[in-house]
Amino acid sequence: MSQNKPNAVQTTGHVWDEDLQEYNNPLPNWWTIAFYITIVFSIIYWFIYPAWPVGHGFTTGFDKITYVNDQGETKTSHWNTRALLMKEMNEHAEQQKPYYDKLMAEPYDKIAKDQDLLNFVASAGKTLFGDNCAACHQSGGGGKVGFFPNLTDDDWLYGGSYDKIQESITNGRHGYMPPFAQVLNDEQITNLANYVLSLSGEPSNAAKAAKGNELFHSQAAACFYCHGADAKGRHVIGSANLTDKIWLWANVPAVESAQGKVEAVKKVIESGLNKGVMPTWGGRLKPEQIKLLTVYVHDTLGGGK
């Protein structure tokens, strides 16, 4: 660069380090032309799309978008992202429509036999379940002991039929068990815990379990009111089946020692439960999405019965 031909280009006149000079060339042509093109482009853009504020409104441009709303009315609007969204939702809804129409039209027992529809439920349900249900029930529906029930097993607090699952999703649930710490003494609660453990074949003290059995079915504790005389729970109120080996609130299988298992059950009896809240999805999801999720939980995850 130091061997400049004299007068070949202009320089700014600045000189550093004896011979280091700054060129003062005009901008390259491709650059200036590109710049003028952007100006032309912007003027065209103003005419097509919403652009300039005018008073309390703005120029809306010539471009139009036609879409169909949920009421089935065809509407035309100037170009904007919200109308564009409506149009895009239309286009994709069109592809899923045959499946959703069939899903809504057919009763659950017919859906269960329609493999094509079940395939659709499995693929569309995976996304819906992942977005909405998996945070609590986990991605495979396995649930979380102490918090959220497993959806893949045969144990259902509120019932595992299609109708019951749909009801749970639509209206939500709220688990409740009164605390017994103030009602029963420690010995009584220990006896009850032993009885509850004996129901599902967990290690327990037979003598204490016998006393617990008596208490369970007595008016003093009245456990049978909610859990039933057979201790199998009642779907109407969501009381747990105590006779199976599935535990939600007291994590009995995780505890090694017999004493620890008793303590785990005692804790639930003492403090009761005011949790197990399933949010209401009726307002957030559409009826066809709820029906799809019902089939997904019942058949794809396979927990329904």
Next chain:
Amino acid sequence: MFKHEWLETNVGLLLVFTMLAISVGGLVEIAPLFFINNTVEKVEGVRPYTPLESRGRDIYIREGCYLCHSQMIRPFRDEQLRYGHYSLAAESKYDHPFQWGSKRTGPDLARVGKKYSNEWQVAHLMDPKSMVPESVMPRFPWLLTTPLDTADLKDRLMAQRAVGVPYSANQAEYERNVKEFGAENAEMLKIDDAQKNLLKQAQDGNFDGDRTNVTEMDALVAYLQVLGTMVDFSKYDDDNFVQYR
């Protein structure tokens, strides 16, 4: 004739003219929004946060939740399907500052309200990985053990009021709020009763699962549970808000 050289060799002038050129962009794009009638949609249900929710929002900001979570669902199909109805300008009209954001390390939270139970929110804030194994969100266990500081509650609401959030400091403002938000909501916006209302909402809501105290967890969960729930979209046609753009 005007020559570039004149600007480029006067650094002070260059600075002034550069700033002028840049502010044209801002003025043209931003200033008109304050005068266009349709900028903020006409919609029912949007109200200022209750004192407890407002304190929750302060904690949201203090903990830097906004660094990873946006609160704006854009009008795109994928966002609508995942998060729900796109956000309206009206829904953040009482937010100072707004929490829209564009950085999503975590999911958008604009409609997280009522999506999960209080119990989930608490367990998740205590240890996110326990609920979402693949999560990279840090833990916030101190929220559950730190009592909520309400000593400066009135000052905080007065500051919000000063920038235009209609918390009421006198009878006339209270009556205006009754008209605009209904009696029940207007009660919650009274600055003089803020302390009492905050305690009551925390007790009734039992957000952190412990009624004996009011913790920062109570406030944050109360705030999260109201996000995006104020507007009842079932009252509007699904294309109602197209007309505002």
